[in-house]
Every structure is written in C-alpha cells, then in structure tokens.
Amino acid sequence: MTMPAPAAPFPLRLGTRGSPLALVQAHMVAAALRAAHGWPEDAIVIVPVKTTGDRVQDRPLAEIGGKALWTKELDGALLEGAIDFAVHSMKDVETIRPAAIRIAAILPRADVRDRLIGAATIAGLPHGARIGTSSPRRAAQLRQLRPDVTIIPFRGNVDTRLRKLRDGEADATLLAAAGLDRLDRPDIGHAIAIDVMLPAPAQGAVGIEARADDAAMLAALAAIDHADTHACVTAERAFLAALGADCHSPVAALAVRDGDGIAFRAELLSEDGAERITGAAHLASPDEAGALADDLLKRAPARIAALFTGR
Numbered sequence: 622m623t624m625p626a627p628a629a630p631f632p633l634r635l636g637t638r639g640s641p642l643a644l645v646q647a648h649m650v651a652a653a654l655r656a657a658h659g660w661p662e663d664a665i666v667i668v669p670v671k672t673t674g675d676r677v678q679d680r681p682l683a684e685i686g687g688k689a690l691w692t693k694e695l696d697g698a699l700l701e702g703a704i705d706f707a708v709h710s711m712k713d714v715e716t717i718r719p720a721a722i723r724i725a726a727i728l729p730r731a732d733v734r735d736r737l738i739g740a741a742t743i744a745g746l747p748h749g750a751r752i753g754t755s756s757p758r759r760a761a762q763l764r765q766l767r768p769d770v771t772i773i774p775f776r777g778n779v780d781t782r783l784r785k786l787r788d789g790e791a792d793a794t795l796l797a798a799a800g801l802d803r804l805d806r807p808d809i810g811h812a813i814a815i816d817v818m819l820p821a822p823a824q825g826a827v828g829i830e831a832r833a834d835d836a837a838m839l840a841a842l843a844a845i846d847h848a849d850t851h852a853c854v855t856a857e858r859a860f861l862a863a864l865g866a867d868c869h870s871p872v873a874a875l876a877v878r879d880g881d882g883i884a885f886r887a888e889l890l891s892e893d894g895a896e897r898i899t900g901a902a903h904l905a906s907p908d909e910a911g912a913l914a915d916d917l918l919k920r921a922p923a924r925i926a927a928l929f930t931g932r
C-alpha cells in the first residue's frame with residue numbers, strides 16, 4: 622500500500638448527521654479511507670452536524686417543506702470549509718445538488734430490502750393493522766397490497782421508531798435492512814422480497830461528498846468508490862431527476878449491474894396506493910434511466926402523473 626501525501630492538512634474533517642446510524646456510517650467511511658491509504662487513526666475526525674430533519678421530529682417531513690432537510694447544514698459546512706467531506710445515506714440526498722458539491726464516492730451497497738417488524742409477512746398482517754411509517758413510498762406500497770391497513774405517521778431515528786412500536790403506537794413498521802444491519806440489529810424483522818416491495822432509490826447506499834474544486838480530497842475519495850454501486854445509484858437518481866421527484870415521493874426504483882449494463886426496475890404509485898405503474902428496462906448507461914421515467918410518466922394514470930412535475 623502506498624502512502625500518498627494527505628489530501629489536505631491532517632486531520633481531515635468528516636461531517637455527518639449525529640444520529641446513531643449516521644455515526645456508524647461515518648466510522649465506516651473513515652475506516653475505509655484510512656485502510657485504502659494507510660493513514661493513521663487520527664487522520665480523520667468526525668464532526669456531527671445537526672440538520673433540519675433531525676431538529677423537527679414532530680411533523681411529517683413533507684409538511685416542514687423546503688428542500689435539503691438532511692443535507693442543508695452539511696452542505697453549508699462543506700462549502701464554507703468547516704468540514705472537508707460529508708457522508709450521507711444516499712436515499713436522503715436531494716436529486717439536484719449544488720454545483721460546487723460533488724458525489725465523490727459511494728461505498729459498496731448493503732442489503733437493499735425493507736424489513737417488516739411486527740409481522741412475518743405483509744399478507745400475514747392482521748386485518749386493519751396499524752402500520753407506522755412516514756415514507757410515502759412504503760405507505761403507498763403497503764396500501765396497494767393491503768388496502769385495509771391504516772398508516773400511522775412514524776418519524777424519528779431507528780431506535781425511536783422501534784420504541785414507538787414497542788409502546789404500541791402501531792402494530793408493525795418497516796425499516797431499511799441496511800440501517801438495521803449497520804446498527805447491529807440483523808435479528809430484527811423479516812426481509813421483504815424486492816418483488817413484493819421494491820426499495821427506495823439509493824436505499825442501502827452510503828455516499829461521500831466533497832467540494833468540486835478540492836482535487837486532492839476527490840482523488841483520495843476515489844480510492845473507496847465502488848463503481849458498480851455508484852453506477853446503479855446514479856441511474857436511480859437520474860430516474861428521480863427526470864420525474865422531478867425526491868425522497869418524499871411515492872417512487873421505488875432499483876438498478877442492478879447486469880453484464881456491461883444495468884437491469885433497472887421502477888414503480889410509481891398514487892399516494893393512497895390505489896394506482897400503480899411499473900416499468901423495467903436494460904440500460905446501457907445510468908443516464909438512460911431518464912428515458913424510462915419519461916415513458917412511465919406518459920403512460921401513468923392522471924393521479925400518478927399529477928404527483929410529478931417532470932424535468
């Protein structure tokens with residue numbers, strides 16, 4: 622292993638949200654970077670930054686309005702030089718990023734599936750079960766499969782949601798397998814097959830951003846980029862961008878490496894789950910996902926099309 626000159630004067634400052642999951646992900650990034658470059662333990666310091674999404678816990682995210690709920694403060698810290706790079710769950714990163722910020726690397730993707738907690742299968746949920754989720758995608762997909770269930774708004778970090786479930790605020794909830802696994806809870810819940818519940822765009826992917834003009838930082842991060850995951854997440858984000866959608870839209874999409882290209886599948890739903898349109902395509906490159914989005918929008922029932930502004 623070579624030891625190139627540090628990307629910036631050590632220590633490099635890695636910005637992250639302060640939730641337990643975000644901190645675990647920040648430590649994964651720091652460890653990967655140190656290992657790739659043979660850097661010492663103290664080469665990277667982790668800087669927790671509180672985001673709007675963390676501060677406002679009592680309202681549905683869609684209601685808080687504004688954009689960049691999970692990234693605005695980290696973007697600011699990055700642009701003003703208070704941190705050198707930032708780690709995000711790519712699922713929470715807006716489709717359109719500031720021009721001065723670059724997605725420099727994406728770690729190998731974890732389990733992309735959702736896990737159901739409180740019942741073994743969606744079909745096995747009791748009639749009229751109350752399901753805690755604040756995800757428009759999960760709510761719509763559940764109601765598509767089980768119109769009898771009631772959706773209860775459920776916010777907060779993973780532990781908060783598990784506590785709410787224990788306290789009886791809902792009969793079941795859905796969480797990303799990736800988050801549960803990273804928090805050392807692989808035993809919690811039952812994975813739902815992607816044919817039953819297609820995951821959110823970028824679910825299970827951890828991304829690292831840096832300033833577009835920080836060549837040394839970008840070069841250092843390139844060493845931990847996982848090209849296949851990066852291409853798949855880029856395709857999923859191109860799909861969202863073409864829809865004019867974000868992480869608050871009832872959209873699912875999953876790209877998987879397939880030979881030289883990408884096997885891509887996606888679905889759009891009405892918010893109540895009554896309507897759904899699905900599509901699949903083999904893409905030669907990630908940007909071709911935009912064409913599939915255009916095609917789905919053209920074929921979508923009016924109630925679904927009305928949720929998306931297009932590009």
Ligand SMILES: NCc1[nH]cc(CCC(=O)O)c1CC(=O)O
Nearest residue numbers: 710712796797799800824825826
């Ligand atoms: N919206 C919150 C969020 N953002 C990323 C994850 C999980 C980790 C991942 O998908 O990489 C979660 C929690 C969840 O959906 O259960």
